[in-house]
Amino acid sequence: MRGSRSAACLFVLGILPFGSIPSETAQPVRQRWQLSVAPARPDGALSVTEVLSDGDGVIAIRSGLRPANDAAAVTWDLPIGDAAAFDGSWWSLARPVASGEAPRPASEHLDGLAVDVVDAAIGDPDGDGADEIVVVFHRPFRETLVSRHLPEAVGLDAAGRSLHLGVYGTDLTQEWVAGTVFRPVSAVAACDGAVSLAFASDVNANDQVATGASFWGGFGFTSLPSVPDLPGAGDPTCADVNGDGRTEPVITNRNPEMRTTQ
Numbered sequence: 001m002r003g004s005r006s007a008a009c010l011f012v013l014g015i016l017p018f019g020s021i022p023s024e025t026a027q028p029v030r031q032r033w034q035l036s037v038a039p040a041r042p043d044g045a046l047s048v049t050e051v052l053s054d055g056d057g058v059i060a061i062r063s064g065l066r067p068a069n070d071a072a073a074v075t076w077d078l079p080i081g082d083a084a085a086f087d088g089s090w091w092s093l094a095r096p097v098a099s100g101e102a103p104r105p106a107s108e109h110l111d112g113l114a115v116d117v118v119d120a121a122i123g124d125p126d127g128d129g130a131d132e133i134v135v136v137f138h139r140p141f142r143e144t145l146v147s148r149h150l151p152e153a154v155g156l157d158a159a160g161r162s163l164h165l166g167v168y169g170t171d172l173t174q175e176w177v178a179g180t181v182f183r184p185v186s187a188v189a190a191c192d193g194a195v196s197l198a199f200a201s202d203v204n205a206n207d208q209v210a211t212g213a214s215f216w217g218g219f220g221f222t223s224l225p226s227v228p229d230l231p232g233a234g235d236p237t238c239a240d241v242n243g244d245g246r247t248e249p250v251i252t253n254r255n256p257e258m259r260t261t262q
Contacts, residue, residue, distance in 0.1 A: 030054045030243035036066070044068030052091065052242060060084055060091040060241055078230060079254075084241040085194070085213040085227050086248040091241070099239035099250055102189040105133050112172050115139045116161065123190025123238065123247070125167055126216045132175060133168045134190045138203075144179040153182055155203040163203045165195075165221075176220055183210075183229070189236040189249070195221060196236035196249035199229065201258070208233035208259040213249035233259030 030052060037047040045067050052060045064076035079092035103122040110117050115137040125134050138161040141147075147154045147162075154162055163184050166177035186208055187198035199210040212229035214221035223229075234254040238247035 030059065032242075048074050054243075058094040059097070060093050062089055062091045064089075076226070078228070082234075082250070082252050082254050083230060084239070084248050084250045085196075086242050088224070088226050090227060090230065093241070093250070093252075096252075097239040097241050097250060099237040099252065102237055110135065110172070113137065113168070115164075118163070118185070119187045121188050121190040122170075124192050125190045125195050125221075126175070127193030127246075131170055132190070133170060133172070134188050134195055135166050135168060136163070136185045136188050137166070138163055142179075147180060150180075154180055155184060157203045161203075178220065183212075187236050189238050191238035191249050192246035194238075194249050196238055196251065198234060198236050206260060211236060211251045211254070213251075230254070232256040 031054070033051045033053065035049045035051070037049070045065050047063065048066045049061065049063045051058055062076050062079075064074045066074045076089040079090050082093040082096075083090045084093055084097070085091075105120050105122055107117070110120060110133075113135065115135075116139070118136040118138065120133055120135045122131055122133055124131055126132065138157060138159075141154070141156055141160055141162040156162055163181050164178055165181055165185055165188070167175045169175060184200040184203045184205070185197050186200040186206075189196040194213055194215045197212045197214065198208045199212065200207050201209045210229045210231055211234040212223065213227055214223050215227075216222075230251060232255050234251040237250050237252055239250045240247050241250065242248065
């Protein structure tokens with residue numbers, strides 16, 4: 001945590017309400033604790049730590065800095081290792097979570113899209129309670145309003161194709177497609193109302209240089225300023241970390257170095 005710890009005072013603010021596992025299951029209830037430390041800082045800012053735990057111990061933790069004059073405006077530190085995105089920020093995972101292997105559609109099922117698929121996953125990314133297929137793909141470039149005014153934002157591969165991310169019904173009915181992807185996506189996992197992502201250095205590269213998460217906003221996915229992209233390689237997946245019955249974006253096997261994918 002930031003700041004000097006000399007002459008610090010510790011305040012336990014108590015248990016905050018959080019998601020829990022239904023009582024008919026055998027899994028323990030999750031609880032969230034918030035601690036504030038008042039370091040010797042001239043501006044009076046507090047170092048804040050929140051801990052998510054259950055009967056088996058700590059699940060996830062986040063630390064940040066809260067200004068003295070705004071109790072709600074905490075700037076949370078970015079995780080160093082494996083991470084999960086929920087409650088408006090990244091959390092560091094204190095132990096492995098049960099994410100499982102992301103469900104993938106059969107490659108032959110996607111042939112009807114007539115695109116070059118980079119990656120695809122099955123889930124409920126728009127949070128409507130029904131499964132969809134999220135597809136990252138190349139297709140021949142088509143001018144859009146964004147590309148017309150911001151041509152530098154659109155990268156083309158060696159074959160003159162642009163990169164896109166789309167949401168389709170399980171019967172491949174198009175529900176939403178991003179006309180412009182501002183950062184090349186190399187891998188995707190479909191969570192409940194969100195997607196977990198890995199990014200390449202450019203549309204021609206077969207590597208991973210960062211990971212991130214985007215959340216469904218009703219008309220597409222939104223990248224939140226409080227959940228920035230994380231540097232380095234990692235594996236995007238989904239898991240119900242906070243026990244609310246919905247899966248959140250999770251990045252496992254995080255590595256600060258660039259990874260070349262196969």
